[in-house]
Amino acid sequence: MEGALIARDKVGVQDFVLLDSHTSEAAFLNNLRKRYQENLIYTYIGSLLVSVNPYQELDIYTVTQMKLYRGVNFFELPPHLYAIADNAYRVMCNEYNNHFILISGESGAGKTEASKKILQYYAVTCPTTEQLQTVRDRLLLSNPVLEAFGNAKTLRNDNSSRFGKYMDIQFDFKGAPVGGHILSYLIEKSRVVHQNHGERNFHIFYQLLEGGDKDLLCWLGLERNPQKYTYLIQGRCAKVFSINDKNDWKIVRKAFSIIDFTEKDIEHLFGIVASVLHLGNIQFEEDSNGHAIIRDGSQIKWISKLLGAHLSILQEALTHRKIEARSEEVLSPLNVDLAFYARDAVAKAIYGRTFTWLVNKINGSLANKVGFMSGVLNKTVIGLLDIYGFEVLDTNSFEQFCINYCNEKLQQLLIEMTLKAEQEEYELEGIEWEPIPYFNNKIICDLVEQKHKGIISILDEECLRPGEATDLSFLEKLEEKVGDHAHFVTRKLADQKTRKSIDWVDFRLLHYAGEVTYCAGSFYLLLFQVLCNSKNSIMRDCFLLSELDNRRRPETVATQFKNSLTSLIEILMSKEPSYIRCIKPNENKEPGKFDDFLIRHQVKYLGLMEHLRVRRAGFAYRRKYELFLQRYKSLCPATWPHWHGPAAEGVERLIKHIGYKPEEYKLGRTKIFIRFPKTLFATEDAFEYRKHLLSKVPVPLRCKINTIKLEACWRGALARRAAKKRTWAVQTIRKFINGFINRKKPLCPENRDFVRLSQYHYLMKLRDHLPKNVLDKSWLQPPSILEETSEMLQKICVRNLVRKYCRGLTAERKVQLQQKVVTSAVFSGKKEGYLESLSQPFLDTRLSEFSKALEASATSSCLCKFLLDQTDSFSKRNSLLAEAALPPPCRGSDMKGMMDLQDCSQTGDTGIPLGQKAINLSRIPWGVRWTRV
Ligand SMILES: Nc1ncnc2c1ncn2[C@@H]1O[C@H](COP(=O)(O)OP(=O)(O)OP(=O)(O)O)[C@@H](O)[C@H]1O
Numbered sequence: 061m062e063g064a065l066i067a068r069d070k071v072g073v074q075d076f077v078l079l080d081s082h083t084s085e086a087a088f089l090n091n092l093r094k095r096y097q098e099n100l101i102y103t104y105i106g107s108l109l110v111s112v113n114p115y116q117e118l119d120i121y122t123v124t125q126m127k128l129y130r131g132v133n134f135f136e137l138p139p140h141l142y143a144i145a146d147n148a149y150r151v152m153c154n155e156y157n158n159h160f161i162l163i164s165g166e167s168g169a170g171k172t173e174a175s176k177k178i179l180q181y182y183a184v185t186c187p188t189t190e191q192l193q194t195v196r197d198r199l200l201l202s203n204p205v206l207e208a209f210g211n212a213k214t215l216r217n218d219n220s221s222r223f224g225k226y227m228d229i230q231f232d233f234k235g236a237p238v239g240g241h242i243l244s245y246l247i248e249k250s251r252v253v254h255q256n257h258g259e260r261n262f263h264i265f266y267q268l269l270e271g272g273d274k275d276l277l278c279w280l281g282l283e284r285n286p287q288k289y290t291y292l293i294q295g296r297c298a299k300v301f302s303i304n305d306k307n308d309w310k311i312v313r314k315a316f317s318i319i320d321f322t323e324k325d326i327e328h329l330f331g332i333v334a335s336v337l338h339l340g341n342i343q344f345e346e347d348s349n350g351h352a353i354i355r356d357g358s359q360i361k362w363i364s365k366l367l368g369a370h371l372s373i374l375q376e377a378l379t380h381r382k383i384e385a386r387s388e389e390v391l392s393p394l395n396v397d398l399a400f401y402a403r404d405a406v407a408k409a410i411y412g413r414t415f416t417w418l419v420n421k422i423n424g425s426l427a428n429k430v431g432f433m434s435g436v437l438n439k440t441v442i443g444l445l446d447i448y449g450f451e452v453l454d455t456n457s458f459e460q461f462c463i464n465y466c467n468e469k470l471q472q473l474l475i476e477m478t479l480k481a482e483q484e485e486y487e488l489e490g491i492e493w494e495p496i497p498y499f500n501n502k503i504i505c506d507l508v509e510q511k512h513k514g515i516i517s518i519l520d521e522e523c524l525r526p527g528e529a530t531d532l533s534f535l536e537k538l539e540e541k542v543g544d545h546a547h548f549v550t551r552k553l554a555d556q557k558t559r560k561s562i563d564w565v566d567f568r569l570l571h572y573a574g575e576v577t578y579c580a581g582s583f584y585l586l587l588f589q590v591l592c593n594s595k596n597s598i599m600r601d602c603f604l605l606s607e608l609d610n611r612r613r614p615e616t617v618a619t620q621f622k623n624s625l626t627s628l629i630e631i632l633m634s635k636e637p638s639y640i641r642c643i644k645p646n647e648n649k650e651p652g653k654f655d656d657f658l659i660r661h662q663v664k665y666l667g668l669m670e671h672l673r674v675r676r677a678g679f680a681y682r683r684k685y686e687l688f689l690q691r692y693k694s695l696c697p698a699t700w701p702h703w704h705g706p707a708a709e710g711v712e713r714l715i716k717h718i719g720y721k722p723e724e725y726k727l728g729r730t731k732i733f734i735r736f737p738k739t740l741f742a743t744e745d746a747f748e749y750r751k752h753l754l755s756k757v758p759v760p761l762r763c764k765i766n767t768i769k770l771e772a773c774w775r776g777a778l779a780r781r782a783a784k785k786r787t788w789a790v791q792t793i794r795k796f797i798n799g800f801i802n803r804k805k806p807l808c809p810e811n812r813d814f815v816r817l818s819q820y821h822y823l824m825k826l827r828d829h830l831p832k833n834v835l836d837k838s839w840l841q842p843p844s845i846l847e848e849t850s851e852m853l854q855k856i857c858v859r860n861l862v863r864k865y866c867r868g869l870t871a872e873r874k875v876q877l878q879q880k881v882v883t884s885a886v887f888s889g890k891k892e893g894y895l896e897s898l899s900q901p902f903l904d905t906r907l908s909e910f911s912k913a914l915e916a917s918a919t920s921s922c923l924c925k926f927l928l929d930q931t932d933s934f935s936k937r938n939s940l941l942a943e944a945a946l947p948p949p950c951r952g953s954d955m956k957g958m959m960d961l962q963d964c965s966q967t968g969d970t971g972i973p974l975g976q977k978a979i980n981l982s983r984i985p986w987g988v989r990w991t992r993v
Pocket residue numbers: 113114115116117118165166167168169170171172173174217219220221222448449642
């Protein structure tokens with residue numbers, strides 16, 4: 061960014077915080093104009109991006125541009141949407157936290173285009189797999205469907221979104237998009253039944269008529285000509301040059317199939333769209349009693365067919381209302397005016413709820429199925445909030461009230477979060493925080509939303525209280541309860557001068573962005589019941605019977621909106637923010653035209669001056685010591701060409717040499733903070749001059765400079781390599797943690813690496829801790845996933861030890877052992893001092909005497925035979941075990957160990973399972989056989 065400072069006279073500054081007179085609106089506009097005229101539509105205020113609609117295709121959204129911004133530091137390149145998108149993405153991947161990008165501005169300022177471009181940026185630059193390709197397509201294709209049902213041509217914008225949209229893009233731990241979720245806010249239902257001159261109904265109606273094939277229209281009972289439908293022609297511009305309904309229809313139909321809509325869904329959905337058109341054509345006339353009756357039955361027949369509702373009940377429902385008198389329900393006929401009102405109310409309700417159903421259906425298709433299947437439910441998100449800007453129309457109704465209240469809340473959030481971020485940075489850098497004076501619009505939010513005392517509560521009370529509520533009774537209540545509020549005025553409360561501009565049924569709110577006068581005058585159970593029982597499954601989903609049973613007071617639209625806004629603010633508060641403020645440069649959609657008056661107005665109500673003030677209150681510029689030193693080191697002999705000490709000290713030397721005054725800067729822990737832009741500009745100019753001088757120095761010196769440049773490049777490459785390594789490390793650690801969390805699960809992609817690593821470590825450790833001899837029963841505790849393997853390894857190991865031991869026995873020792881075993885059978889437990897004798901080897905002489913004695917006596921011979929018979933099977937096995945467990949050479953103490961072993965072997969305590977013949981008898985070189993004893 062500093063690179064462009066030198067061109068500031070021509071193209072302005074890239075960041076408004078670098079404006080010398082940051083409080084001047086004129087300077088702000090001047091900078092914006094300079095840039096816009098050079099087709100530089102983006103400018104920062106710190107990390108907030110201001111975007112001015114170019115109304116022409118600029119060559120700044122190519123894949124090359126996307127790649128240019130990918131992974132690059134925020135301030136290194138000119139301001140761009142991609143820099144905001146990339147910054148949010150990079151921080152999310154590195155810190156594993158959630159983000160949101162709030163895009164706001166007035167209608168036609170370029171919000172939807174911006175959010176689409178961000179989505180495309182992620183689609184192109186994020187890693188993906190074949191499996192995730194579908195997710196990406198769905199994320200992109202949900203847009204045309206939502207636009208068809210939620211956008212319309214208005215005077216300000218041919219493709220104006222008539223609803224607020226918040227979209228979460230979900231990423232897995234590798235940063236690949238794996239799903240999404242959409243929340244919609246306040247669809248402009250009134251457009252279904254009424255459009256201003258030069259405006260249209262929602263696109264889908266015209267798309268269906270223009271693009272739907274003959275059979276479909278026939279099935280829906282529709283004609284291709286939009287002029288035939290009352291709801292489509294009030295703006296007198298059903299055909300618009302800039303909109304190709306036929307083509308858009310094809311895109312929408314294709315999108316439906318990709319986002320999982322079944323043919324039945326589509327059939328029901330268009331059944332509803334057609335029903336709304338038929339509803340609009342229903343006309344009422346008076347019967348002899350002054351009650352409304354339907355003039356022509358053909359429309360209602362189509363509605364009955366398409367919604368699967370009983371014809372006579374539908375007819376009755378459109379011309380009667382249900383009154384609850386004591387415990388009874390009575391049908392009361394409507395007059396013609398009320399019947400028209402009821403018809404429109406139903407059309408609006410049907411369309412509004414169908415839109416909500418559509419959003420939910422799309423959400424079902426965007427849900428993160430990949431993660432769900434593979435068990436990776438941990439994900440991070442980047443939310444895109446494309447929300448209507450502050451609206452001031454000629455007549456401001458309840459919808460504008462909600463929109464402006466929403467903006468009021470978001471402004472509060474922006475200021476609070478910016479202040480918080482500033483404060484946190486100061487704290488982190490150890491710089492003293494100086495309180496910033498700013499306008500806190502909480503007072504206006506409270507006026508609207510406070511419980512019992514706020515405008516919404518008063519409206520609720522009026523709507524839900526028994527007896528007739530009128531616009532005037534509502535206004536009186538407002539005057540009574542909030543009349544003394546500094547931001548609320550009515551005609552009665554206003555002074556002489558302002559009184560004329562407020563009507564009797566109006567009230568005026570002094571928003572942070574300016575004054576808006578609202579018309580209080582622009583603020584039925586039987587039909588509801590009919591729609592609950594509809595055979596059209598979407599209608600049944602939209603109108604739930606359980607709502608009818610709910611005896612509690614229903615929530616008014618205002619309260620519903622307030623609640624959804626509260627949860628939206630909660631969602632946003634839990635995430636890291638980025639902001640894009642879109643500005644519309646002129647009313648004629650003309651490229652290059654900069655309408656000062658219009659833009660000044662938007663700068664005000666987008667809260668840009670307030671934001672700049674908060675952002676600039678302390679310091680205009682801050683940079684890490686290393687980066688600052690890197691750029692300006694040539695300005696000081698001590699730091700040029702190299703500074704070998706810590707960067708902070710280098711910067712200190714540098715600014716001392718340049719002559720910064722103490723009030724111009726502060727040194728934080730890792731950054732230098734410069735208070736005034738002029739200080740930075742002076743430094744930048746000096747740097748440019750220095751560069752100019754350096755370019756004129758003789759060749760040998762130039763060589764030196766080239767060397768320095770080369771070094772700088774090399775350092776850059778090293779830094780990039782280090783950054784890559786850091787990213788790799790973060791991903792590895794993340795993988796390790798994920799593996800650890802899933803370590804008890806069967807082998808799956810999430811734990812595979814972790815398990816392999818722990819297997820490797822266990823085996824390496826085991827290698828150094830194997831039992832040393834047959835009597836060593838120690839064994840390294842395995843991780844749970846390796847228990848079975850460890851058990852098998854232990855068996856193999858013991859078997860090998862035994863084999864090794866047996867092979868190492870001398871023939872003489874084997875004989876001795878045999879003898880000990882035999883004598884054990886004879887004397888164990890019978891002879892006193894047996895245990896002590898165990899460690900003493902037999903003397904040959906004694907044993908031969910004993911044998912001779914045995915041979916000499918027939919009785920003795922029998923006894924010997926008897927003893928052998930008795931001990932044969934038992935001793936054979938145990939002696940083997942004892943042999944196996946005894947380490948050579950067998951000294952006296954070993955003998956005792958062996959006999960002990962023999963005892964415990966009977967209980968299986970040797971570690972060698974008894975049931976499993978651990979040693980093959982025939983394979984052991986005994987030398988002496990039993991019979992020879
Ligand atoms: N970056 C851009 N490059 C080129 N044209 C743009 C750009 N942004 C907006 N436009 C033009 O401006 C028109 C209006 O933009 P967009 O629909 O995004 O406005 P919006 O702020 O979303 O309005 P609304 O609130 O009515 O939906 C677009 O149809 C497009 O023609």
